[in-house]
Amino acid sequence: MIRFGQTEDIPELKKLWKECFADExxxxxxxxxxxxxxxxxxxxxxxxxxxxxSFFLPGSIYIEESWQQIRYVYxxxxxxxxxxxxxxxxxxxxASDIYKAPFIAQPAEESLVAGFYEPLGFSKTxxxxxxxxxxxxxxxxxxxSRAFHIQPADAEAYGRIRDERFKKYGYVxxxxxxxxFALSEHRANGGxxxxxxxxxREDILLYYTEGSKAFVTETTLTQEDAVSVLLQCLEQPCDTxxxxxxxxxxxxxxxxxxxxxxxxxxxxxENSERRLTGVMRGSTCAGGYLNLTLD
Numbered sequence: 001m002i003r004f005g006q007t008e009d010i011p012e013l014k015k016l017w018k019e020c021f022a023d024e025x026x027x028x029x030x031x032x033x034x035x036x037x038x039x040x041x042x043x044x045x046x047x048x049x050x051x052x053x054s055f056f057l058p059g060s061i062y063i064e065e066s067w068q069q070i071r072y073v074y075x076x077x078x079x080x081x082x083x084x085x086x087x088x089x090x091x092x093x094x095a096s097d098i099y100k101a102p103f104i105a106q107p108a109e110e111s112l113v114a115g116f117y118e119p120l121g122f123s124k125t126x127x128x129x130x131x132x133x134x135x136x137x138x139x140x141x142x143x144x145s146r147a148f149h150i151q152p153a154d155a156e157a158y159g160r161i162r163d164e165r166f167k168k169y170g171y172v173x174x175x176x177x178x179x180x181f182a183l184s185e186h187r188a189n190g191g192x193x194x195x196x197x198x199x200x201r202e203d204i205l206l207y208y209t210e211g212s213k214a215f216v217t218e219t220t221l222t223q224e225d226a227v228s229v230l231l232q233c234l235e236q237p238c239d240t241x242x243x244x245x246x247x248x249x250x251x252x253x254x255x256x257x258x259x260x261x262x263x264x265x266x267x268x269x270e271n272s273e274r275r276l277t278g279v280m281r282g283s284t285c286a287g288g289y290l291n292l293t294l295d
Contacts, residue, residue, distance in 0.1 A: 002094045005041030005053065012050045013041070020077035027185070031294070034181040042095055044078070044087055052078035052087045056095050057178065057294075061104070062171045063285060070172070070283075071095065073105040074294055089120055092281075102282035104172065106293050110276050117279045126170070126278030126290035128244060135214060135227065135241040150229060153195035153204055155180035161195075161204045162292070165220045170288020182206075182292055186217065190236070196221060196229055205229055206292070214238040218291050244275070244291070 005013065014028050035057070044052035054076035060067040073095075078087045092103065105122065107113050113124060153161075159179050167173075174182075183193040183206070191208030205219040205226055214234060219226050223243060230241070278290035 001045045002042055002091065003045065005036075005038040005043050007038065009038075009041075009043055009050060009053075010036065013043070013053055016050065016053060016077050016079065017075055019079065021075065026188075030185070030188075031181065034184070035177060035294075042091055042098070044091060046082075051082045052091065054088075054091050054095070056099055056103075058175060059104075059178070060173050061102075061283075061285065061288065062167055062169060062173070063283070064169075067173070068283065069101045071099050071101045071103050072293065073103050076105075088116075092120055096282065102280060104278055104280045104290060106278050106290065107276070113276070113279060117281075120281070122279040122281040124276055125280040125285050126172075126276070126288050127274055128277050128289075128291060130275045131223075131243045133223075133241050133243075135230070135238050137237070137239070148196050148198045148225075148229060148232075150232060151195050153183070153193045155183055157195055157202075158183060158193055158204055158206075161202050161220065162218070165204075166289055168289075170285050172288065172290045174292065178294070179292070182294060185294075191215075192233060194229065194233065196225075209234070209236065209238060212238050213240040213242060216241065216243045219243075 010032055014032065017023065017028055018025070035055075040057055041053060041055055043050050055074040056071040057074055059070050059072050061070050062068075073092070076088055076091065095103070103122070104125070105117060107117060113122070155176050159174075159176060162179075163173060186193060186206055186208045189208040189210070191206070191214075194205045194207075196203040196205060203220040203225075205221055206217045207219075207230065208215050208217070214230055216226055216230075221229065226243070227241065230238075278288075278293075
């Protein structure tokens with residue numbers, strides 16, 4: 001039997017999540033506290049036991065100059081002893097009938113695309129550039145000389161600027177509570193969500209740290225300005241900067257070829273690599289922007 005999630009399912013859902021993904025308890029607890037709603041969860045029950053489940057979180061994608069509702073497939077899990085019986089496929093089919101919206105997902109690794117997602121009807125859709133560079137350790141006073149006002153960004157301000165600057169064909173937008181959770185997780189991992197004002201414009205920068213590396217998940221700043229802001233905000237020294245996604249004046253652009261079909265022109269920065277970030281099922285999208293997710 002497949003049914004919607006219930007409040008009393010939460011302990012079992014957490015147990016399933018822990019066994020299948022081995023995430024830390026703090027992350028799992030924070031997710032359920034911030035995001036859990038039973039109508040966004042489908043659970044598989046057999047002989048009274050919960051054996052599998054998946055979240056189908058709401059969002060929207062901008063296609064043909066209008067917003068189309070989507071569902072983000074997250075934490076799709078089946079206990080190992082029940083795998084190989086088509087349960088994941090049944091979950092997706094039931095979800096398709098219930099939510100009547102295209103699905104998007106972010107593979108944990110690219111090998112899962114051919115091994116899991118494509119057989120279930122997903123296709124490669126979303127790509128971004130990923131660039132690694134040395135983070136210069138120049139004088140903080142020099143960084144501070146740039147005319148920026150830097151402050152923490154809340155989900156409302158972050159989402160507003162994100163929508164204004166990234167909205168174009170294939171852009172995926174998230175509800176406020178989804179954004180708020182993503183921002184809080186970056187802060188829990190040594191980073192922050194920043195609102196940067198100056199030069200008659202507002203920008204955003206979202207980052208986290210891991211050892212000596214600073215990861216910029218998303219920003220509307222140029223790389224030079226992002227470095228300047230980071231040098232003022234990092235609480236511990238970092239020597240490597242990894243930029244994932246679009247930066248100002250260096251974005252993917254979508255155009256049409258001679259026969260009028262949509263084609264993706266992928267920006268390739270120096271020393272960058274093209275990285276698959278998402279797959280889609282149930283809609284045609286030649287390319288788009290799927291970056292800020294819960295992964």
